[in-house]
Amino acid sequence: MPIVSYKEKLVNSLKPVIDVVISGWGSYIPIYRISVEEIARIWGKSPKHFREELLIDEKAVAGLDEDVATISVESAKNAIQRAGLNPKQLGAVFVGTESKPYAVKPTGTIVAEAIGATPRILSADFEFACKAGTECLQCCVALVGSGMINYGLAIGADTAQGAPSDPLEYSAGCGGTALIVGSKTHEKEPVALLEGSVSYVTDTPDFWRRPKRDYPSHAEAFTGEPAYFNHVISATKLLMEELSLKPSDFQYVVFHQPNGKFPLKAAKLLGFKKEQVEPGLLVPYIGNLYAGSSLTGLSAILDIARPGDRVLLTSFGSGAGSDSFSFVVQDGIISKRDRAPKVMDYIKRKRNIDYALYCKFRRKIVF
Amino acid sequence: MSVPRYWREIPQRTRLEGQKCGCCGTVNYPPRARCLKCGSTSLEQYRLPEKGSLISFTIVRNPPLGFERNAPYALGLIELEDGTRITAQITDVELDDLRIGMPVESVFRKVSEDGDAGIIRYAIKFRPTFCNP
Amino acid sequence: MRKVAIISYGLTKVDKHWNKSLRELFGEAAKKALNEIEIPSIDAIIVGNMCASDLSDQNNIGSILADYIGAIPTTAYRVESACGSGGAALLSGFTSVASGMFDIVMVGGVEKLTDGIGKETTYSLGKAADAEYELFYGSSFVSLNALMMNRYMHVYKTPREAFADFAVLMHKNGAKNPYAQLPFEISRETVLNSETIADPIKLYDCAPVGDGAAVVILCPLEDAPKYSDTFVEICGISGATDTINVSSREDLLSLKSTVTAGMKAYKMAKMSPADIDVAEIHDTFTIMAALSLEDLGFAEKGKFDKMMNEGTFEPGGIVSVNPSGGLKSRGHPVGATGIYQAAEISMQLMERADKMQVPNAEVGLIQNIGGSGSNTYVAIMRRCR
Numbered sequence: 047m048p049i050v051s052y053k054e055k056l057v058n059s060l061k062p063v064i065d066v067v068i069s070g071w072g073s074y075i076p077i078y079r080i081s082v083e084e085i086a087r088i089w090g091k092s093p094k095h096f097r098e099e100l101l102i103d104e105k106a107v108a109g110l111d112e113d114v115a116t117i118s119v120e121s122a123k124n125a126i127q128r129a130g131l132n133p134k135q136l137g138a139v140f141v142g143t144e145s146k147p148y149a150v151k152p153t154g155t156i157v158a159e160a161i162g163a164t165p166r167i168l169s170a171d172f173e174f175a176c177k178a179g180t181e182c183l184q185c186c187v188a189l190v191g192s193g194m195i196n197y198g199l200a201i202g203a204d205t206a207q208g209a210p211s212d213p214l215e216y217s218a219g220c221g222g223t224a225l226i227v228g229s230k231t232h233e234k235e236p237v238a239l240l241e242g243s244v245s246y247v248t249d250t251p252d253f254w255r256r257p258k259r260d261y262p263s264h265a266e267a268f269t270g271e272p273a274y275f276n277h278v279i280s281a282t283k284l285l286m287e288e289l290s291l292k293p294s295d296f297q298y299v300v301f302h303q304p305n306g307k308f309p310l311k312a313a314k315l316l317g318f319k320k321e322q323v324e325p326g327l328l329v330p331y332i333g334n335l336y337a338g339s340s341l342t343g344l345s346a347i348l349d350i351a352r353p354g355d356r357v358l359l360t361s362f363g364s365g366a367g368s369d370s371f372s373f374v375v376q377d378g379i380i381s382k383r384d385r386a387p388k389v390m391d392y393i394k395r396k397r398n399i400d401y402a403l404y405c406k407f408r409r410k411i412v413f
Numbered sequence: 414m415s416v417p418r419y420w421r422e423i424p425q426r427t428r429l430e431g432q433k434c435g436c437c438g439t440v441n442y443p444p445r446a447r448c449l450k451c452g453s454t455s456l457e458q459y460r461l462p463e464k465g466s467l468i469s470f471t472i473v474r475n476p477p478l479g480f481e482r483n484a485p486y487a488l489g490l491i492e493l494e495d496g497t498r499i500t501a502q503i504t505d506v507e508l509d510d511l512r513i514g515m516p517v518e519s520v521f522r523k524v525s526e527d528g529d530a531g532i533i534r535y536a537i538k539f540r541p542t543f544c545n546p
Numbered sequence: 547m548r549k550v551a552i553i554s555y556g557l558t559k560v561d562k563h564w565n566k567s568l569r570e571l572f573g574e575a576a577k578k579a580l581n582e583i584e585i586p587s588i589d590a591i592i593v594g595n596m597c598a599s600d601l602s603d604q605n606n607i608g609s610i611l612a613d614y615i616g617a618i619p620t621t622a623y624r625v626e627s628a629c630g631s632g633g634a635a636l637l638s639g640f641t642s643v644a645s646g647m648f649d650i651v652m653v654g655g656v657e658k659l660t661d662g663i664g665k666e667t668t669y670s671l672g673k674a675a676d677a678e679y680e681l682f683y684g685s686s687f688v689s690l691n692a693l694m695m696n697r698y699m700h701v702y703k704t705p706r707e708a709f710a711d712f713a714v715l716m717h718k719n720g721a722k723n724p725y726a727q728l729p730f731e732i733s734r735e736t737v738l739n740s741e742t743i744a745d746p747i748k749l750y751d752c753a754p755v756g757d758g759a760a761v762v763i764l765c766p767l768e769d770a771p772k773y774s775d776t777f778v779e780i781c782g783i784s785g786a787t788d789t790i791n792v793s794s795r796e797d798l799l800s801l802k803s804t805v806t807a808g809m810k811a812y813k814m815a816k817m818s819p820a821d822i823d824v825a826e827i828h829d830t831f832t833i834m835a836a837l838s839l840e841d842l843g844f845a846e847k848g849k850f851d852k853m854m855n856e857g858t859f860e861p862g863g864i865v866s867v868n869p870s871g872g873l874k875s876r877g878h879p880v881g882a883t884g885i886y887q888a889a890e891i892s893m894q895l896m897e898r899a900d901k902m903q904v905p906n907a908e909v910g911l912i913q914n915i916g917g918s919g920s921n922t923y924v925a926i927m928r929r930c931r
Contacts, residue, residue: 076505077505109504109505110482110483110523111483111502111504111522111523111524111538112522112523113523113533115521115523115533115535116520116521116522116523116535119521120520120521147533148533156535159423159427160427160428160521160535162428387543387544391543391544395543395544397507406482409482413481413482414682418678422678422682425679426678426679426682442794443676443678443679443791443794449789449794468697468798469693469694469696469697469700469798470693470696471689471692471693471696471744471745471746471747472742472744472745473684473685473686473689473744474742474743474744474745475668475686475688475743475744476684476686477665477668477669477672477681477684477685477686478665478666478668478669479684480684483684486684488683488684488685488689488692488693488744489693490693490697490792490793490798491793498793498794498798499793500679500680500683500685500690500693500791500792500793501683502683502684513696513697513700524682524683524684525682525684534682536682536683538683
């Protein structure tokens with residue numbers, strides 16, 4: 047399928063009526079890691095392909111007592127800490143994930159209750175594979191930008207499972223990030239201003255999971271050009287065109303990271319330099335966080351960015367679609383940054399486990 | 414455990430909400446009808462601190478019904494920054510590394526569930542303090 | 547208030563009585579107690595039991611047992627205080643005689659822990675702790691005691707061996723007890739090499755799981771000579787509580803409920819720890835023994851191991867502790883244990899303890915704990931001639 051021409055411009059980039067900012071950000075990554083060597087050992091494969099071509103060394107594994115709700119709560123608390131908010135000031139709590147603890151019962155309410163934001167709160171869970179987190183972000187932008195709420199909490203988190211021996215088993219990691227969106231007028235210490243966004247969506251069945259299946263299925267090579275690259279590149283190109291920006295206007299660019307190879311290739315195709323991508327490229331250390339992937343890349347950038355830096359964020363969710371955002375970092379980042387643990391703090395906090403413990407933690411052992 | 418029993422104590426077990434006696438200042442956690450120390454009924458809502466230190470621990474190797482999947486796991490007695498003591502599981506720790514005096518911080522985690530059809534029960538656990546931002 | 551005596555006792559061996567039901571066990575103990583004496587009637591039956599509701603699907607225990615021993619229409623009811631149910635029953639029975647409400651009261655305890663399968667039994671026993679703030683977190687009953695043991699060893703630098711030695715002493719005593727569940731001697735190595743249940747508690751620090759029933763008959767002291775040649779007086783008795791949660795205790799290393807119940811019982815008996823010749827104390831775990839001995843005034847805080855080394859608690863020592871073998875060797879049929887203790891001290895004071903006999907036993911003490919120390923009953927008995 048050819049990449050859709052970016053000359054077909056029927057709508058402008060998504061910009062809310064009221065300017066919105068990021069007021070706070072926070073992430074969480076579990077302590078456990080399993081290396082590609084350890085997984086390859088069990089299935090008689092060589093880890094070389096994963097390490098050298100896909101640029102994955104190891105992935106983060108959720109402990110027995112962790113799930114998307116617990117990951118979301120810690121991410122949210124970190125974001126609230128940075129934002130300096132009373133949780134009751136939040137108007138919305140959204141959780142985007144493809145590994146909901148309950149198929150029916152919103153994770154959002156568990157999180158909202160645990161952080162003390164209930165009961166005057168809008169809450170729901172979003173699903174759009176790996177872009178569910180940025181979906182939540184778009185909705186928070188809309189709610190704040192329309193004046194309906196003062197602050198919105200958008201979370202992307204996953205504890206996605208890779209089918210045993212499937213290539214995705216080497217990369218399916220666990221973790222998440224929360225962003226708090228506020229309005230430019232009310233936020234005294236803005237972290238980053240949203241310049242605009244583009245959402246680019248088609249019905250492209252590259253990766254899916256039917257209800258009674260434990261593990262997802264995918265269309266292998268089809269997940270590349272017609273899915274990931276089409277949507278990431280189209281959304282990003284449209285955003286830059288509509289905001290009259292070019293690659294060199296950005297200090298940092300974060301793409302969805304299913305592996306290390308795809309974001310670097312997308313960057314090259316779009317005209318970005320490796321140096322703009324690398325600071326946010328976390329997949330070698332923690333794997334693909336699915337709905338938490340691109341948001342956590344953004345979180346790592348916010349941990350180091352300076353006021354005036356422009357940051358591009360383009361997510362990708364199978365099914366398929368991309369949300370692309372442009373942020374300009376503001377002064378508030380300086381005082382807020384050190385209020386909570388950084389992504390690198392969580393990455394450095396690690397304990398490697400073997401495949402047996404991995405099976406125990408990921409409940410692959412039948413009782 | 415019945416759904417109402419779990420749901421009722423969510424504020425106490427996930428937000429560490431207890432009471433402070435308006436009369437003698439004693440923190441009552443879990444909450445009570447009258448102050449443990451002085452018997453007063455003027456008890457105000459009070460949120461326990463999130464950090465403390467481990468004053469004792471054990472490793473459960475023979476878990477009770479419902480916790481078979483989790484063994485071995487650590488149980489601890491934590492003294493929080495305000496002097497209040499609480500029983501909770503200790504997580505994210507190599508069991509051999511447990512030490513009395515270890516600084517710990519609260520985290521929101523899964524505690525148990527009723528098979529794969531029942532509800533999931535969450536509460537505060539503690540982990541070794543890893544970062545002091 | 548009238549003075550109260552124990553005129554008779556009856557107990558079954560503690561064992562895994564697969565072929566005996568709750569009623570049959572109780573019936574056996576009751577018959578033994580009644581065979582020893584001739585009484586006009588039983589005015590009330592008070593029974594301690596913890597787990598029948600969970601493991602035997604049976605409530606209304608009082609009625610069940612009154613029926614089974616052919617005692618209807620006597621009033622009968624159960625009292626429950628977890629593993630202190632026996633002590634609670636004794637206190638209740640004492641109060642009913644002392645007050646003048648009843649003259650002859652049968653106080654018993656019975657437990658059928660083997661009616662449940664392993665994990666079910668442990669789960670039922672765990673209910674002695676706080677369901678919402680301890681059990682909810684997956685704390686087994688053992689683990690709550692392990693928290694106290696770990697803290698105790700950290701604070702007092704007590705060597706692990708001291709606790710093992712207590713278990714050894716219990717088995718040495720229990721080997722002479724025909725009613726004991728585990729009547730054999732063990733070595734320090736047996737304890738230290740046994741399986742870890744919840745660090746640092748090992749299998750041989752723990753009382754075994756078993757069934758049993760015990761009964762004592764109470765009456766006003768002044769009437770006792772009418773019914774029996776041998777009897778003892780309960781000259782001091784009390785109960786006290788402490789926080790249900792281990793974490794809420796003022797002092798993690800002191801069982802305040804034991805201190806308080808002990809003080810009140812000593813005061814009532816006009817005695818002090820130095821007056822006690824023989825004691826049956828509640829050693830569910832070796833750490834409970836250490837804390838109990840200190841809190842009853844038989845050892846200074848933290849000095850448990852020193853006293854063990856000096857032989858303070860051996861038969862014929864300063865105070866003979868658990869000549870029956872205690873909960874560790876005699877066994878711990880939970881709701882009945884307090885009554886076993888009462889029967890055993892009665893045996894000692896009546897000079898009918900045979901191989902277990904402590905010479906010149908004039909005053910005895912029993913201490914029965916419910917939960918991890920949230921509830922204690924202490925009774926002091928003296929020999930009557």
